[in-house]
Amino acid sequence: MPRTHDSLPAVEPVPALPPVTVDDVRAAAKLLEGVITRTPVVESRALSKLTGARVVLKCENLQRAGSFKVRGAYVRLARLSEEERARGVVAASAGNHAQGVALAAGMLGIDAMVFMPQDAALPKIAATRGYGADVRLVGASVDEALVAARVEAARSGRILVHPFDHVDVVAGQGTVALEILEQVPDVRTVLVPLGGGGLVAGIAEVLAEVAPQVRVVGVQASEAAAYPESLAAGTPRAALLRPTMADGIAVGLPGQVPFTIVRNRGVEVRTVSEDQLSRALLAVLERNKLMIEPAGAAGVAALLAAAPGEFEGPVVAVLSGGNVDPLVLLRVVQHGLVAAGRYVQLKVRLVDRPGALAGLVDAIAAAGANIVHVEHTRTDVSLAVSEVWVNIQLETKGPEHCGAVVERLRGTGYEVVTN
Known part of the structure; x- marks a missing residue:
């Protein structure tokens, strides 16, 4: 059920705090010496090939406690x-x-x-x-x-201790940018998961002062995207929250401190769908062997959704966290496989008699697909008394193979409905 935050008690006004500067972030970096992990960057040849730009992953999923926080x-x-x-x-x-x-x-x-x-x-x-x-x-x-x-x-x-709306928190998160500049000095685009805004604000402030040629893009889940409307209004606005797999960035109201930086520094904000998030998580897991949570995949999702060459390389996508429930991971991976065309759901009408299902199975095997799940529906009003719908999930080799399987079944005479 969608939720708004208009009915919640008003948050107290943010005190007049000094702006976050690169010197504040450098001071935070000194404070963090010996405390945090200087997380590695990993070049992704697979993502680079897909997007036409050099792609580097900043692995905050390998940070202590599993995220940049x-x-x-x-x-x-x-x-x-x-x-x-x-x-x-x-x-x-x-x-x-x-x-x-x-x-x-x-x-x-x-x-x-x-x-x-x-x-x-x-x-x-x-x-x-x-x-x-x-x-x-x-x-x-x-x-x-x-x-x-x-x-x-x-x-x-x-x-x-607010999760994002305080200058000390923003300064601490901004230390990610200092590391990126050392590790990928020729970086041209940084893609950052965006919830309340602390991480993208800290990164944007550093890059605006030290490397203004770098484009910073904040990425929100489309089901929990408060920043686009807030930026259009010029002030933080409570947003409608719908269920999203990216719980780590599901924030209904931007913080005043990060919002001010995001607005003043002209940070571009994009949104990504649930399908795009799951496909991105699957791509990072499969091709780079890195475990991330759905929120941590937002930057990669925006990269995969963009037109080739839309982001100038080198592109650094921040993998903001890796804390994911194994049960959630299982569902997200399955969702990603469907979104990537690796699974296909079909409904096939059969005459309900011995051997009919065996014939369908043979046809599917001949098409090179693997059956994952089968169930029969005999109570649909669209069926004749002697008919049955067979709901079937197939594992395929990708979108082209999905289409070929469906066409082969139809060519054999089966009535096939794709979900």
């Missing part, structure tokens, strides 16, 4: 005063910020409480608790969990 979380917590540390911290997250805060708090000896949506992935909940945080499940989205975190901060005096 620990960068901003640690910087924010490390800059708390002793009195603030003694009060403890509270955060809200679908999983990656939760783990980043929990890990950073454990390293700094700070008590942490984290609010997570009730349907947050179980491995993310377990990992956050494993790092020592007190996890509370509340609400149906990150935005609703954030409301609960604000209430707790007001009640208990804990310091709210």
Whole structure:
């Protein structure tokens, strides 16, 4: 069911904070020395061939706690005063910020409480608790969990560690850009998954000051895209949230701090569909042997959806996280196989008599497809008494093979309906 956030309690105004500069990001990088992993970049020959540009993957999925989020979380917590540390911290997250805060708090000896949506992935909940945080499940989205975190901060005096709307968090995330410039000095395009905006804002600010020739593109899931409307309005606007596999970037309201940077630096924002996300995840998994979560595949999804040559190379796609529930991964991979034309769903009308199914199976085998699943439907009103629909899922070699299988079956005399 779609959700809006107009009915949620209003968030308190963001205090007047100084802008994030490249010097702030460099200071954050020094603070993070010896704390985080300097994640590798991996050149993808397969993606380069598909897109016509040199493609390099920035592997934040290999970061400590499984995503870039620990960068901003640690910087924010490390800059708390002793009195603030003694009060403890509270955060809200679908999983990656939760783990980043929990890990950073454990390293700094700070008590942490984290609010997570009730349907947050179980491995993310377990990992956050494993790092020592007190996890509370509340609400149906990150935005609703954030409301609960604000209430707790007001009640208990804990310091709210916002997942993206604070200069220290943005500065910490911006350290990704410093590494990219060292690792791929001739970079021309950077594609960044975009939810609340902390990562893309930090990266955009660094590149605008140090390498203004680099194009920065933020990529949102089309089912959870608050930035396009907000940028058009000139102010953060609550968006309609629909279910998306990219829970890590499903944020209904941009943060004021990152929004200001994204707007002022002219960051381009694109959206990608669920099919495009699943195909991108599958491509990275198959061709680069890297495990990423759907949100982390957003940049690659935008790259694959673009026309050849649309992004000038070298292109760096930031793989923002790798924390994915194995059950979700299974569904996403299956979805990606269907989207990539590797699976095809067919409905074939048969006369309901002995040997009819065997004949269909022989025809499918002759076409070189593999049967994955079969079921019969005998109660459809479109069927005669002596007929049956056979719903069948086939594994194929790709879109061209799918078409060839369907044409072969029809040529043999079968009535075939494609789903």
